[in-house]
Amino acid sequence: MSEVTKMTRSTQEQAVASWVNYLNQVRIDRLLSSLQQQDENLLTALGSVHEAIRKINLEVVTANRGGQHGMHGFIAELAEVGIGNARKHILGQDPVYQWVNDNGPVDLLRDGVEIQQKFVAAGGRFSLGAITEHLQKYPDYVNNGGKYQIPADHFEMVQRLRAMPQEEAGKLLSRSSGGPSFTDWRRIDAFFQQGSIGIDSLEPSTLEYRDVQRGAYASTMAAEEHSLRSTDQSLRNTAYQESLPTLQEGASATLAAGAIEGGTAFVLAIIAKTRGGKRLREFDQQDWADIAADTGLGFGKGGIRGSSIYALTNFTATSAAVASSMVTAAFGIAEQANRLRRGEIDELEFIEDSERLSLEAAVSALSSFVGQALIPVPVLGAVIGNTIGAIMYSTVASSLSNREAELIERYVDEQRVLDEQLSAEYQELIQRLHESMSDYLGLLERAFSPDLQVALLGSAELAQRCGVPTGEILDSEEKIRSYFLD
Known part of the structure; x- marks a missing residue:
């Protein structure tokens, strides 16, 4: 094998290794970026909750806003804004809620949609009575695109009773069971029979009625903070799982490496034939069979190289350059072992050739590693480093004179x-x-x-x-x- 051919194959092998390493690095960089972004998301989300707690303490509880019976309504507004925005922040999304705070027809804005909150348990109407009063004061509120938001537990009950036929309601609903009564069903039925608004104009709050009471909001917000941290950890786990090596990516690396090495083998086989004196148009069936055999062998070796490098770099503490050199050395030693079995070389020649192959592979790995470090461009740095290292090694190896070789051989005999x-x-x-x-x-x-x-x-x-x-x-x-x- 000529020096040019050896250098070409060595460069191609380290190029494949560098490319696989680049794929791995992209996944790692993406993971680190995701984790860094998630740090910011968590900090912003917790800040939204803490800001809501601060406003509730200062502007509602300390100021006794709304009095004993109306304070929970203002607590619900601020809690909805803080929690709603926090749940967006933890996903890396923009906040959607804005507290209006002007005692007008609108309590909240969510992406431009006007929302009026009603957290009222009095009258047994699951906040619908308060909605009726608001509609009487602002009859065009729904027509203008406004929404009514009621406690989550109230909304669930309204949906349940609204979907229940009268006959079934009369049979199943009773105060003795601890659930809603037939009277509750009639109130809800009457509300929707009026036709002022439909169920589509209602929506559930993030919170239930009991969650926003004066003695309960602190634990509600603490539970939300715990939930945000759990969501954050789940997102981090997902990012980590997505950064792991996959069978699909490994298969892609295998096929690409096989194609590159097979293509290189194809070109080198044609060059070798033309150097023998034949022109391309003069190739016969046997020539193309030989080229096909070399190409197939190259494709197979490339596939093994790609899969081996991908496995070694992802499942062991091995760099791509070293992994490629290990595969190259393994191929070379296996070839020498076959020559030994066929009697083409003796045991001493086998050992010497294996040592030489291992040394060349080590030089290739070191050169590629240094080249990639000095030229931090994917693949290019490794290729340049390997080329320079191969030339330097070839120059040094061929510089030994016969006398120096004899001295080394005599030293080995003496030893x-x-x-x-x-x-x-x-x-x-x-x-x-x-x-x-x-x-x-x-x-x-x-x-x-x-x-x-x-x-x-x-x-x-x-x-x-x-x-x-x-x-x-x-x-x-x-x-x-x-x-x-x-």
């Missing part, structure tokens, strides 16, 4: 002889150590023998072997008696 010599000396030392240990264990066995006479002689021999002076060894009855009694 092999030295290794054999050291191995023989090591075996001799092991044998001597084994013999010494056998003698020592024999002495210990005699020194601690149950037979006193054998133990006495064995202990004396052991002491002598350990370097104790002969005069100090208790090896007779006289010495023992003299040592203990004199």
Whole structure:
């Protein structure tokens, strides 16, 4: 394989790796951007709730606005604005509610739609009685596009009773059950029979009637804050899941890598044929079969490379450049292993070729990594770095003279002889150590023998072997008696 061909393939391989790395980086950047934006969304949403609480405390509760029986209406208005806008903010959307606060026919504006809130439990009409009074004062309110907003629990009951036939209502509704009565049904039926407004002019509030009472709004807003945090965490989890590698993206990387490497193999195969002296129009069936085989092999290797790089970069702590080099080295070593099995090379050549392939792959990875760092342009930096690194490595590798190569070979032979010599000396030392240990264990066995006479002689021999002076060894009855009694 010529140096140009090797460089072309190496550059193409690192280009594929850099492209896969770019796909991964895009997903990571998108995740980081989403999380950063979500930080701002959460802060703004909580700020909307806190601002509503502040206004309720200062402008309604402290000022006793609306008195004992009407205060909850103003609390409902501010709570609706704060919570409604917060739920938009947490999704990264613009606020929709505006508090009018002029004691006029409109309490709130939502994207330009006028809203009149009615939170009234008196009279058992589920806030419909208050709507009737408002319509009498402002008869054109609905015709002008206005909406009436009532507590969520009131709206649910109104819908339920309005859809219930009279016969069924008379049978099922009773005060004894703790639910609505037949009288409640007749009031709601009469309201809609008047024909002033339809159910489409009503809408439920975010809150229920009990949520906006003076003693309950604090816990209501606290629960909403907790809900916002839960929504925020869910959005973050969704963003994280969307940033994970997918089978579809992996398949795309596999096909693209296969197409790139197959295309490169196709071009190189044609160039190799033309260098042999043939023109393109002179290619016969066998030539095109050879080109097709090289192209198919390139496509297969490219697919393996793409899927392997995608898996290694996403599921292990491996950079794209290193992953590509690992795949390249694996292909090269597998090819050398086949040559070894066929007897084309011996074991030493196999090892040397494998080392060379690994070194070239490492140089390619390092060059691409440095190039991408110095030229932070996707793919381009890795390609330039790999090209420069390959040229430098080729220049250095080919600069060794025959004399230097012979010196290296002689050094390897000397190291092999030295290794054999050291191995023989090591075996001799092991044998001597084994013999010494056998003698020592024999002495210990005699020194601690149950037979006193054998133990006495064995202990004396052991002491002598350990370097104790002969005069100090208790090896007779006289010495023992003299040592203990004199």
